[in-house]
Amino acid sequence: MARQEYGNVYGALAPFYFDLERSRSHTDPILFRTYRDPEQQAQMLAQLKIFAKSDYAQGWSQREEKLDTMTGIFENAVLREFEQGYAEKDFDGRMKRFATVLVALNGGAACLDSFIHNHPLMLEKEKLGNPTDCLQNDTLTLKPSHEFFRGLAMALNEEAAIIDRVFPPTVDVLHTFLERVADDVIADYLNTLFDEAHEVSIEAYLEAIAGVFDQALQLAMSLKHTKASKPDFNEEAKRIVSRCFEQHVDLYLQEELDHFKRKSAAEVDTWEKRLQEEEQSTETLFMANVNRKAVKQDFLSSFKKVVMMPVNVLPSMGGSTASKSNDAVSGVNRNSTFDPTSRVGTPVPGEGTSTPRTEAPTTELAAKAAIMSSRLEGIRSLFSIEVALNLTHMAKSGLERAARFVQLGGQSGEEAKEQSEQIFINLVHILGNRHVKLGFDKAVSHLADYKPREVADHSKEGVAPLVAFLELVNVGDLIQQMVEVFYLQELVAAKLTDRDDFLSVAAKEKKRFEAMLDERVAAGLNKGIDVLMDEVEYLCGTTQQPTDFNPPVGPNGQVQVMDIGPSQTATKIVEVVSSHTSMLIGSTDKNVLDVFNQEVGVRLFTALCKHLKRQRISVDGSIKLISDMNAYNSYIVSLRNKPLMQYFAALRELSQIYLIDAKEAKEIATIIADTDRYHGIFRAEEVYEFAERRADWYQIKSAVEKQMYGVGCLVM
Numbered sequence: 001m002a003r004q005e006y007g008n009v010y011g012a013l014a015p016f017y018f019d020l021e022r023s024r025s026h027t028d029p030i031l032f033r034t035y036r037d038p039e040q041q042a043q044m045l046a047q048l049k050i051f052a053k054s055d056y057a058q059g060w061s062q063r064e065e066k067l068d069t070m071t072g073i074f075e076n077a078v079l080r081e082f083e084q085g086y087a088e089k090d091f092d093g094r095m096k097r098f099a100t101v102l103v104a105l106n107g108g109a110a111c112l113d114s115f116i117h118n119h120p121l122m123l124e125k126e127k128l129g130n131p132t133d134c135l136q137n138d139t140l141t142l143k144p145s146h147e148f149f150r151g152l153a154m155a156l157n158e159e160a161a162i163i164d165r166v167f168p169p170t171v172d173v174l175h176t177f178l179e180r181v182a183d184d185v186i187a188d189y190l191n192t193l194f195d196e197a198h199e200v201s202i203e204a205y206l207e208a209i210a211g212v213f214d215q216a217l218q219l220a221m222s223l224k225h226t227k228a229s230k231p232d233f234n235e236e237a238k239r240i241v242s243r244c245f246e247q248h249v250d251l252y253l254q255e256e257l258d259h260f261k262r263k264s265a266a267e268v269d270t271w272e273k274r275l276q277e278e279e280q281s282t283e284t285l286f287m288a289n290v291n292r293k294a295v296k297q298d299f300l301s302s303f304k305k306v307v308m309m310p311v312n313v314l315p316s317m318g319g320s321t322a323s324k325s326n327d328a329v330s331g332v333n334r335n336s337t338f339d340p341t342s343r344v345g346t347p348v349p350g351e352g353t354s355t356p357r358t359e360a361p362t363t364e365l366a367a368k369a370a371i372m373s374s375r376l377e378g379i380r381s382l383f384s385i386e387v388a389l390n391l392t393h394m395a396k397s398g399l400e401r402a403a404r405f406v407q408l409g410g411q412s413g414e415e416a417k418e419q420s421e422q423i424f425i426n427l428v429h430i431l432g433n434r435h436v437k438l439g440f441d442k443a444v445s446h447l448a449d450y451k452p453r454e455v456a457d458h459s460k461e462g463v464a465p466l467v468a469f470l471e472l473v474n475v476g477d478l479i480q481q482m483v484e485v486f487y488l489q490e491l492v493a494a495k496l497t498d499r500d501d502f503l504s505v506a507a508k509e510k511k512r513f514e515a516m517l518d519e520r521v522a523a524g525l526n527k528g529i530d531v532l533m534d535e536v537e538y539l540c541g542t543t544q545q546p547t548d549f550n551p552p553v554g555p556n557g558q559v560q561v562m563d564i565g566p567s568q569t570a571t572k573i574v575e576v577v578s579s580h581t582s583m584l585i586g587s588t589d590k591n592v593l594d595v596f597n598q599e600v601g602v603r604l605f606t607a608l609c610k611h612l613k614r615q616r617i618s619v620d621g622s623i624k625l626i627s628d629m630n631a632y633n634s635y636i637v638s639l640r641n642k643p644l645m646q647y648f649a650a651l652r653e654l655s656q657i658y659l660i661d662a663k664e665a666k667e668i669a670t671i672i673a674d675t676d677r678y679h680g681i682f683r684a685e686e687v688y689e690f691a692e693r694r695a696d697w698y699q700i701k702s703a704v705e706k707q708m709y710g711v712g713c714l715v716m
Helices: 001-022 031-035 038-054 060-087 092-107 109-117 131-138 143-166 173-200 202-222 233-287 292-308 319-334 366-383 385-408 410-448 464-492 506-545 566-581 590-612 622-638 643-660 663-671 684-691 696-709
Strands: none
Touching: 001 038, 001 060, 031 038, 038 060, 038 092, 038 663, 060 092, 060 109, 060 566, 092 109, 092 143, 109 173, 131 143, 131 173, 143 173, 143 202, 143 410, 173 202, 173 233, 173 292, 202 233, 233 385, 233 566, 319 696, 385 464, 410 464, 410 506, 464 506, 464 566, 506 566, 506 590, 566 590, 566 622, 590 622, 590 643, 622 643, 643 663, 643 684, 663 684, 684 696
8 A cells, every 4th residue: 555655656756856857957847847836846846855765776866966956946046035025024925925935845944044134133133222221320220121121022022923924823933033032132132231230340230130130031921922832932932031041140149149148247247346336435435534543542442442331332432432433333224224115126336225424433443333334234235136137138139139040940940049048048147146146145244244232223123234135035036036937938938948848958047046046045044044133132132121020119018010011122022023034925935934934933932041041030020021922922823833833832831930929839840840831842950940030039949949859858
């Protein structure tokens, strides 16, 4: 069957095929005299080209060469007709007819090449715009590039309509045309623009690449398809246009990352410099009025006086200058008042939290005390929400620019994704190690310098440096939340990283940042507990009056107890401790908060036990002591920490031993020995030590010991 079919084909085409071999010019072949229509001639030549592939007889190469020669002569003649029609813009006449002929002949490659090569877009591409127009006066503006792509889009869409009129729908001319435009027009424009922008500045270069990339993609999406275009024409157009950027991607991504590193480092350096200058200017201010030569001889004697003074007059330093130095120190502390609920922004160095002084300290001790107070005030400004915002905005800008190139796909797309993660990693690194970590370290160091006995004014609510540190914790928590939101919105939502990928370098760096923050907060809170307990002990030592628990006998021989509520000391301690623990609610992890509260409670319990052993407590004064213990217990209950409740319940039970009349020594001994009463917190020996603080202890000691230890009994 195939042999018979081939015989039919051979009989139809062989005469024309062998005739071409004998022809000496293009007018000789029978084919051109038999078929006068160019369309038919093209079809016959195309069929003869296929038929020649079955020629294996002697002389086949000469015959095939002759066929190619005649085909070339015919193609050139038809191409001239096509070009003349192109010159005359005879789209629906000669161009359409001869394009069809050339397509039938060999696919139309010659006419397609001629059509593109002679197109005004190729010959007059300068008319679309000059890339240097985007960099007038060393300032980048993308309006000229927008006009370039808009003009190019209009020209391509007009050409799409012409292509549909000229070429048959079997040939996708627009795809080839767009590839040539991308290589010869768009790429040249981009190369010139990016080279010039790089010379102007890195910022201009980065903005130019990202901005022009968006414009190029908009061009691709705005193009109209032809009848021969594939269904995904616009996506293919995006890939074609995007390839123009591939040669620039490596340099761009590296410059983007380096630029962010430089800018973020400069931002933090500026902040640190302002902090340092503020600290130096404050020290200069406080030391300016100190006559070192005059004070040198007086310094040691002044210091000795300070050491020997009672605690409550400690701020008065330097003899005749005591009032001045006292004012200076108290002035510092007055100005450290801080509203923990105010979180509008982080105080900026230079704006100052202290009011200008009318008079600087005149002694070195007073000046150094003022400097210490100023540093403690400045804890809250050791790192800044504003700096964190600036850094995240820088990272967001760079990351969003770099992330655009992920859609390039392939190696370039993967590099863009990796570099986007690197920008986030560097953000977390500089925000954590360079800014937050150093800020917390300085804060802990300043907290360690705090000594409540050197502070003049304790009338304010809260311990000023601890309040400032806890506010710093709030700022740190807010920064951590900012990083989390940035990670989720800029990386996870944009599919630049997978939050469930445990190998993701971005996720690992974020976890390291969170761990560092928790570690520094824990270190600061530990030091903060020390400071808080120092303040508690100071309040115990300076505000607890001897008459609180041992009221004196009146003129009538009776003890008058006017107030049975908690003492001023207990009220103040509860206020101070509760105000600081409540500041952490909502800003730290619940587990950290529970540990902090438990440690504060245990340390408070220890401090109160020490304080109780320094008191002398009468039966009449025990009522106020019980009120104090109830106040402490109520506060601890509010923390909802069960282990702590037992401590203070035991302390409350302990206070009952002071209420029992001296006549009931047996009952006192029973209460002392009843360890179950104290939930295992106190041993009998410890309760005995507390009982020794009774004002009437020496009157009842023998009776109590006899009941407890059997003193005076004989063994028979």
